[in-house]
Amino acid sequence: MPQQKTMVSVPELMLEIAPDAAEALRASDLLPGEPAVLPVRATYFDTPDRDLATAGFTLSLTEGESEGETARVQTVRATGSTADLFVLPEWRQPVAADRPVLDERTPLCTLPPAKIAEIGPLFGLCLRRQLWTLSWQGADIELALDRGEVTAADRRSARCELRLALRDGAPAALYALARRLDEIAPLRLGVLTEADHGFRLLGPVLHMHKAAPVALHRDMVAAEGFRAIGAACLRQFRLNEPLVDPANPEAVHQARVALRRLRSAFAIFRPMLQDETGPRLNRETRWLAGVLGEARDLDVLRMRCRPEALRARLEPARMAAYDQARGMLESRRARLLMLDLAEYLAIGPWTMQPSGAEIRGLPLREYASAALDRLRRKVKKDGIGLADVDDETRHELRKDAKKLRYAAEFFAPLYAEKRRRRRAARFLAALEALQDRMGALNDLAAAPALVERLGLAGDPAAAAILGTDRDKRNLIEAAAEAHEAFVDAKRFWR
Template sequence: MIDRPEGKPTTRDAAASPGSEHGYLAALKANGLPPRRAIVSAEELRLDLAAEASETLARSELLPGEGSAAARRATYFDTPAQDLVAAGFTLAIRHAPEGDLQIVEAAGAPAGLFALPEWRQPVAGEVPKLDDSTPVRALLGRKAQDLGPVFRLQTRQRCWTLDWEGATIGLVLEQGQVTAGDRSAPLCEIGLVLQQGAPPALFSLARRLDEIAPLRLGVLGEAERGYRLLGPVRNMHKAAPVALTGDMTAAESFRQIAGACLRQFRLNEPLIGRSNPEAVHQARVALRRLRSALSIFKPMLQDDDAGRLNEESRWLAGMLAEARDLDVLRTRCDAEALHARLEPAREAAYGRAEAALASRRARRLMLDLAEYLAIGPWLALPSGAEIRNLAAREFAASALDRFRRKVKKEGRDLAELSDEARHELRKDAKKLRYAAEFFAPLFGEKRRKRRAARFLDALEQLQDRMGALNDLVTAPELIERLGLTDDPEAAALAGSDRDKQALIEAAAEAHDAFVDARRFWR
């Protein structure tokens, strides 16, 4: 959570702010997009940076003086089974010279379940106050007596207030660590809070700061950092179900879906390395899902920025593609000699991937995507107003019908198709699968959930077979590019005509099963 400095003005509606040209916050509210539901925000930005870069930033001319400094300590409480966070709540006691403050947050609770997102009250020491002024006791029942400290935060904050492009923005540079038992994780981040003015200034300032010290979009709050220390070490992050609810509009569901894809990418990005191929794979999955979301919601995104962001995301995914292809090739062969021959190419591919991820172009893409989701021009286009305000469930049903028809039509006479046509079918089947995964939470009735599981299983079978066929078709080109055509082990990876025919038949059977699977949204 980014603290708003005591005594500082809170964010004003941009429509009422002097000098506001577009009324961005008013547009957000008019389109039913409350910031608490969104993964990205028009009012706050969290940015990660390396510890060594923090002093470069603090000494820059952009930040006047030393700023106001303060130490910050907080203790988080939960049961041993983490029942509180499982219910979507956190409980922390923040320690300060002026007194200790208990903060209960409902950021992860179902939207609309509670009127307040946060409860604050003074306490004495490290003993939570469990009365009826917060939902904690009612949520936990007898388990409330098991609450105890689970992790602690200790940081140093430096704060500045900046006038930037007609806006007033609070900047907090925070460094320290989160500790849970004998495990700890460093924290070094910048929080930007729009106190007054139009939201574009927030993103403009972030880009200017990135010119001084490399910054990356932050997606982890302090509570999540702590809870991650309580679980196993993760070497990659798969896509999590998107938190869609039946009262959302199409516009709100797009922001939630695309924001989840952005988050998945950022969680995997720091884990990417030569010894961790799964993080590369999941980062590419996140970018593919993001591009699929842009395609699914294309009727609503009638602006030039959507196309540009799609192409930039394609570029970044492409920079990871060679490393992933070589990892897949490596897993398909057992010969150590071939592994040794592949290793120099793999090292070089990972070097190029890591250089791309470290580039300003990649960092800017993440900021551009966050800005687009929060305040992009698609929110104000009159031509998209009707679709934006559609119920998410109605939009989802129409989109799923559209993509299903396409995959059904493209797969007719699959055995007679060219390799290029089968490749297009594979890509469209993947988009449909992502769309089905995105929208499945909107169709939560028992019978629909069973249908969704069967539909997704049929799609997964089709996608797996089409993927295996694509690997076989593209293997000769990859082997030739790597200069391995003289290696019998490598040549065997290209398969035979009989192997290809068997995969084509299996893919055709999977397509027939997909066509027979009942639609869960109708």
């Protein structure tokens, strides 16, 4: 008879911490007594084609000392649609050898034998783990402070992280403890697992992170879809946040995209989020996007400036905007916003409100189709008579088109049939063209106020930035044509 799978779902919270902040935390009175110290040595396995990672799993062997002898534990961890920022399903079992055992106790036993034969070590982890058990707000929480490095081939990456694991009690205590820890030492929401660190070493160095497809599947309900989409947006933002720099303008752009996508998710799922916390977090997310907005606006203006002298005149304001943005990103307000958002996605009031129970339980594909229909009707209606409306109305159309595009990108994985995939590609292409034309119109409309604020209104070289009436007419005509093409594009969800 097959042995039962040793699967556990542990509520966890990963937090990034700087080495000096870790020392301050270690010296505080919050951590009681001397910690248990555990050397951790782990090896991660996959095929050369990363088949396990593609399937949404990681596979590792961890070595430790037990009663004077070396013991190995094999861990299979879900990283795809079966995992989120809060609960991480795992399958653990002891093994005797230094090779994985993929039997019926793991979800990987269904892999083709040829793929199992290709599995080999990819990267290693070596760190010193200090462990405390804390009682916080009636909950028992294990706090692990990890310091060490990940190695892959000839590349290394230092690690200093906290992990809070709930052993008993209410999940809200995890976030309450994280906020208290942040009062002592600055912490940031962690989105990179041990495996993520290793895979990043194996790949090229990235200077920005675009939105990845969200791991949605047809068996999900609406509540699960919102959680998965929100977690993907938080992950994209946190990956780009440390890369924000004047020499790397795409990072600030992608960080803003992540926040806009998150706000769009709040709007798309608004019927399900009938609580007071959601609107507050949406406002705070809008504030954070605005913090990055000035730097992004000046990056765009700089790209449109042809004379080098004019670009040089923009640099002081651009540097100041980046300094302000980075200062705000390092603020406690921004750090706690990420924790608040993660908590809201996992256990927010919306998850327990009786009034939203029916919507939360709707099949995600059913909810997605209705939401896409609603957003499409609005963009179709608002684009009528594009040449005869004012700049503000066109700006609203641009925002609605962007929201529809994000929704279509979020939900596209739910419609994986070949015919629907082709339709989705054509629909998104038409929507992207409309959004680009509307964005160019918006840049033209916003240019005079921006040029005035920067003190460039009297500079002849700035005239090209402001454009002409003919430029505006041409852009409106192009936008109207793009809107017609969008209306003609077939819906992939019907």
